[in-house]
Amino acid sequence: MALIRNGALARDSFKNAAGRSELPDHGAVLVGLDQWREHRDPLLRRGERIGLLLLSDQHPEAIAADVHYFDLIALEFPGFRDGRAYSYARLLRERFKFTGELRAVGDVLLEQLHYMHRVGFNSFDLDSRQPLEEWKTAAGEFSVWYQPTADGRATATELRHWRNNQLRASAI
Amino acid sequence: MQQMVIANALRDGLVVFLTANGRWVNAIADGAVASDTDRAQRLADIALEAEQRCQVIGPELIEIELKDGLRQPVHIREAIRANGPIVRGHPGESGEGHGT
């Protein structure tokens, strides 16, 4: 497995404790939703960075008020066909205003990186031999977007109207 | 019971049959026939390996019988698959039929 974060190879500094009974003594830690609910106060008292893993049937609404506590939220793709996390990602970014690292984990196919990137993921747990090369190809496959999403890229519609206004302005 | 392995070739999608030496051919007459379960299993194993090597897609054992001296799949679905569509006056159907 390799981690791509913001378009570069990265080291995963979070210890994965999701589903484990013991938390590591120190260091950044990734926990599951149940653990967060149960150990919220001790986790916060540790003063270390906290990552949260949400499974594909765990709606992020459950932690909407808590997002500012997390440096990382990892959304699980149990199979590449399960597309719920695409919606979760948008909700986290656009509605719950999560600004930290949003990571796609599980069955993450190269062919899906483009979509994932667009809905707000900025890091990817890739099973790949040449993760950086392949990430670059996959992320650069398209230069045109019709849908407004949280990635902030200008849509074709916006660019058209912007261009038309420019033309109009230059005509005057 | 007589069985053969049928599949679709990866590159062109056309129907193919497995031969005794592990090749894939378009004509049912050229494919290997297994008349017992051991042989059928051996064919199926070869086919599975060919699928993993991305030569063919969806290989499966089918039951065949002799009709007027010619091999025919027993089930209508596989018979149509082996013989091509039975469509009157279908444009483009002449000359390029396969599996016969």
Place this chain on the structure above:
Amino acid sequence: MYRYDEFDQDLVNERVEQFRRQVARRLNGELNEDQFKPLRLMNGLYLQLHAYMLRINVPYGCLSSRQLRTLAHIARVYDKGFGHFTTRQNLQFNWVKLEDIPDVLAALAEVEMHCIQSSGNCIRNITSDQYAGRAKDELEDPRVFCEIIRQWYTLHPEFAYLPRKFKIAVTGSPNDRAAVQVHDIGLRMHLNSSGEPGFEVIVGGGQGRTPHIGKTIRDWLPEEHLLSYLEAILRVYNLYGRRDNIYKARIKILVNHLGIKEFRRQVAEEWEYIKDGALHIPDEEFARINAYFAPPAYERLDDLGQELNGLRETTDEFDAWMQSNVAEHKVAGYAIVNLSLKGPDRPPGDLTADQMDAVADLADRYSFGELRVNHRQNLVFVDVKQSELKELWGKLKALGLATANIGYASDMICCPGLDYCALANARSIPIAEQITERFEDLKHLHAIGDLTINISGCVNACGHHHVGNIGILGVDKKGEEYYQFTLGGSSNQNASLGDRTGPGFSADDAAGAVETIVNTYLNVRHNGEPFLDTYRRVGMAPFKEALYGTD
């Protein structure tokens, strides 16, 4: 019609190159079939019984002569010289090689066509009224909304991996020619009490193994909110549609499970967050898209009343064709002409490469170079001068495309069935052939009048059998093909699902059963009463008796 600008063109070109890489990855073994399948499906590529099948989008059924010529070229070079029009107003090729697909897609991209999302668990090609922009009964041209929706769903990143496929249809007319009530979402334009146009939004319709007539989720939606409301519905579906069982994954199951009231509430709650956001459609966008659909340069003409009647009297065949295949146009002096792809010598919906070229030439000569595909698998010229109808009829007749049967018994919807389809249980095309033979006599066909016969080769219902006045469903009964019948289905504005008649019929008896049903109808109908009305009046009993006897 809509034309690509550089943005649309870049996206389609980039998609071709993306799929070229994906095909290469498949051919060299980096992707296995399980991983490749969803990718190829999202580019319209199936593996059928005999070969790969490529499904090409015809957006809301609109096609130019230039595009049709490219399709003819592809049919000749990469296929076996013919294509098949489908109930999603698309075109399918049956014999394309995987290694050729990237080149085929590149050829399509040159004429602003593609296969993006023509299959897969995503939003499929949007369908509409084949008479859009020309129909007399229309409130507004639905193509404008179709195009806006098309751009919104194309490569929508959130909705590429839905629980199941998703189909949207739009009509701008009260008379529904687009079957909107049997779609995942149907949009039906109507005026509110202040006379403003907007959409009734219908959700959860569908066919397949559990057919449903859609339910109205919103009586009237302002046009400017169309996209945000669609996004809200899709988001609720993406999050809560079932993913554990493919047969229960369509939105109709979710809507039924929650009940329309609760589903409506959830959508409304979601919509509240996004309705005034970035998906709001500004007036200038409507204006921009509208300009593409400006009417062609019509001549100022009068309707040919008497003169046309005179022409009709000279030839019975022409008269019959005028009766069934020609529809009223909103502009004086013009007419809408349906080209029947249901002749005696071809499977329903098929067209050869030579016919495609010839039809393209006729479209240029008689109908401003454009044509339409309808969901009953026929073609339409929407702008024909009435004064040229007779001449055009002669040319279509020579091509075998003037069978006077539009809307009548031999104008069947028919899926490819077991002759091609990997999912089918029984053949459909031979049944259609036999029915065609029984109704070859034009006088008889016309005396029967409006009658839709829809044939599917399996429960997936690609042949729309649930909503045929007579529906025929092929099943596999211990290795033999059997055909179950339903009566009283309809996909028009008063949509209904057909009722089962009883036990099925063998392939040899199916066409005879259709004839028995038709004869029963002729015996009990009131003067001028169409089949559907008669069935709704008299019910199943007389048909059942005629089919199975009394015991």
